[in-house]
Amino acid sequence: MYSTAFLDLPPLVNAAGTVRLPGSKSISNRVLLLAGLAEGTTDVRDLLDSDDTRVMLAALEALGCRLQRNRASLLVTGIGGQLRTREAKLFLGNAGTAMRPLTAALAVLAATQGGAFELSGVPRMHERPIGDLVDALRQLGCPVADLAQPGFPPLRVGDGATHMLQTGAPIRVRGDVSSQFLTALLLALPLVTTDGPVTIEVDGELISKPYIDITLRLLARFGIDVQRDGYRRFVLPQGSAYRTPGRIHVEGDASSASYFVALGAIAATDKPVRIEGVGLDSIQGDIRFIDAAQAMGAQVKGGDGWLEVKRGAWPLKGITLNCNHIPDAAMTLAVMALYADGPTRLTDIASWRVKETDRIAAMATELRKLGATVEEGADFIEVQPLPAGAWRAASIHTYDDHRMAMCLSLAALNPLAGAGQPVPVRIEDPRCVAKTFPDYFEALFDLVQPLAGSVPVLTVDGPTASGKGTLASELAAKLGYHLLDSGALYRATALAAQDAGISLEDEASLAMMAAQLDLRFDGHRVLLGGRDITDPLRLESTGGMASRVSVHPAVRQALFQLQLSFRRLPGLVADGRDMGTVVFPSAELKVFLTASVEQRASRRLKQLLGKGVAATLDGLLADLRARDERDMLRSVAPCKPAEDAVLLDNSALSIDASVEQVLGWWQARRPF
Ligand SMILES: O=C(O)C1=C[C@@H](OP(=O)(O)O)[C@@H](O)[C@H](O)C1
């Protein structure tokens, strides 16, 4: 997951390969609640692990459900409809699928058994309506108190006392703001069917109907067969009781699939984008996104649990579509619209305005930043295609809305819109995808191909102990980029030579070995032939050997390709001695870091003493001077600033100040 302030996507020119989707949010949170209310243990497979399911799991735990995590499954032992805890404060983030159903279930449990529960969320959750559900619960006789603005969370359900509920008359609920209110009642009211059936009637036109189908399917898996008259009237039979199905599998998220369906439709290759985890047999309504994608030109094949998508018509075809049945996936169409031959109009999407953000306004604002012409209304959005040449590099605000981040990432494919200046796209706060798809960007980067030469590189060169390793790794962390510690490659070569008994002067043998170096970087650990060499790599003696190994041109040549291979999406920070001069001469920003030899020697002394290694200042000074001379004077790739490097003397700067300085230079070179 990227937790950086922003993530810059270089222009992308292709996509192919396989993505395995994380579990469906809608199924995961329904299954968790049903398993939590049922008696006995449910073995949940392939559950989504994301912000939305974490808040649900934390709530279930607070309510006394037992959760046992194994590698492939989660065992949920439910409360069997009996409150174990009579009071709790539950924080539900921005998860509508947790807030609405838990409000209903706890309102009913608290009213019938005596209890009081507070439910709250992030500030945006407190702006998302829940009044229609609260009205329905009050009709039943459940005490529900607004803790802030009436009709919105936070809420307190129950007042500690027990109440008789009015289950004899139909409970009326409005369904034109969110289908989750009806879902919440359907999931919760089996709890009060002991004395007779319970009827729910929907007032007005129900939106997002396919989500009710998911609810009914999962209720059936838990032993509850709801009788229904279309989407207007639902009857929960007397004596409905949740029965665990034993084991239940969560299919991949169909809304998350939409980004990869779009990718396949836009990518210019014969090879498909293959999506695994969700397919034509899906119980999720958002699977119907593929119809819309096909109408825009995508070629889609599929079976049980898989889809394959390729580009068909190109440019895509603009469409007009009522999107009431696919409210979440429809957002993806708004970005596909940029690649179309005419306008795309998405209608009946008023609910977009009350989701993670006002999605109609947000989408219009951000598409306009890219250069698009967009018209928005109370319940529609119309997007004009963006011709090649008209695309602008944009920093996309994501409004803490996972779908804004995932949808707008598709704008990075702009080179495919035709001949024009390709532009990168900045996604602000990429962490917001954690709501439903924490590793979205990693999955995207596995499939896409960047425009040649467009993956940004920032180089940090400088002499020994100048602090370039620390600076580079901080920069890489801030930008979400890969890190190449090129010194580590020379150090590893030196260690490998030592192991193999190869003389540090034997250039030919050293080069042969360097070319086959079995080196792996695993987070902060470095493995050589499977052996952890993180600590020996950092020894002063290893540094000395590396400096001797690195004077050989053939060794440098052997490691050259390996270093280039670190330039991968989304970008690279490379530190060493010749990163800007030899290995990445086209780097976007080259920093040459220096500090006085006295400063460097005293920093190194502190470091070594801190590790309990004996050293003296005089010894280190002499050593650094000798290494500087060798590095500067070597005939191949001497350690000197590139002509276009920016010099940074950090003798008097803290690490944070150096990082800020370089990030400032970096930002000045970005087009955002
Ligand atoms: O029941 C569900 O799982 C959902 C219903 C939909 O909400 P609305 O019914 O509010 O449109 C959808 O947007 C949401 O992401 C998940």
Ligand SMILES: C=C(OP(=O)(O)O)C(=O)O
């Ligand atoms: C609307 C969404 O979420 P929620 O479940 O919080 O309503 C969504 O995921 O797009």
